Amino acid sequence: MQEPLLEGIGFTLKYLGMTLVEKPKGEDMAANAIRRIIAMARVGAKKFQKVILTVSPRGISLQDAETKEMIECVSIYRISYCTTDKLQNKVFAYVAQSQQSGALECHAFLSPKKKIAQAVTLTVAQAFQVALDHWEAAQAGSVQEQSHPECTLESNKPGSTSEPSPVPTGSTPFKHHFEDDDDDEEDDDLDEAFSGLCLPHTRRQLVHHALTTELGPTWRAPDTAG
Template sequence: MQEPLLEGMCFTLKYLGMTLVEKPKGEDMAAAAIRRIVATARVGARKFQKVILTVSPRGISLQDADTKEMVENISIYRISYCTTDKLQNKVFAYVAQSQHSGALECHAFLSPKKKIAQAVTLTVAQAFQMALDLWEAAHAGGGRGGGR
């Protein structure tokens, strides 16, 4: 049942925005960050960018749904937290360390349904586990593959 995840599971979502956060994980931190992003998104009259979010054991990649242009590629090792917001239950968010500034960023996405937001969160959790399993397998071979 894990094979499709190795290739990457795709979800079409609307990108709501990003805010900087102080902590790498935590439900309260994420809820506050999502509130800020949603409040800012409601004020702005702009149309949300529709993105294809692909989850795999390598991480999360974001592609513009219309132009198919790659927006961002986030390594699984830079992602510290992901959640579906309790109040805004169609919102999926993740926290990752920026590869440019090193700052912690919370990115939020709107899904068409609550179940899809939950599915993205579960898929990211499975990707974490699979990445860990692959990493452990690579490092358990008794010297093959080299260590870090």
């Protein structure tokens, strides 16, 4: 899994929108943010942008699926939370700190089916773990070994400027709760799936990840032209 992940694993999704949040993580926070995003999207009644969301140990990149234009690169260090929504289980969302303003932003995406949303969330968690492993290996080695071709590592612990709470030794950098669901689901049309997002659902949450930002590499996105 690590080799394709290092190069980046892409998912084609529809971007629903963004809203500001006050907390870096939390299931209730994310659920409320997703509801706000859906409400705003329905009011706007516009065609949703199809994007290619690529996950790697450096972070998440967003690219327009039609024009191939790079929209945004989000450092894995800035991502504090990702989830597949409990009720709207085709919706994947992540919370990240804006590099420009420092505000916490929740971004939501609609997938064709819930298993894809689940796969995105799992992939982000795996990317975080790989990045953390690289960072810890660099800290254990010499100064000369602190660079990795996939990650730009710093000698200081990432996040030290924001004075985060330390993570106890041996603790996992994310929480993983997974529930098997053997029911196969048809690949619903994205627009049809979205039209039912505000209807009540009884299915339980498939995947939930709380990612901490105390550990992990700082991603310096390469300069892009155009």
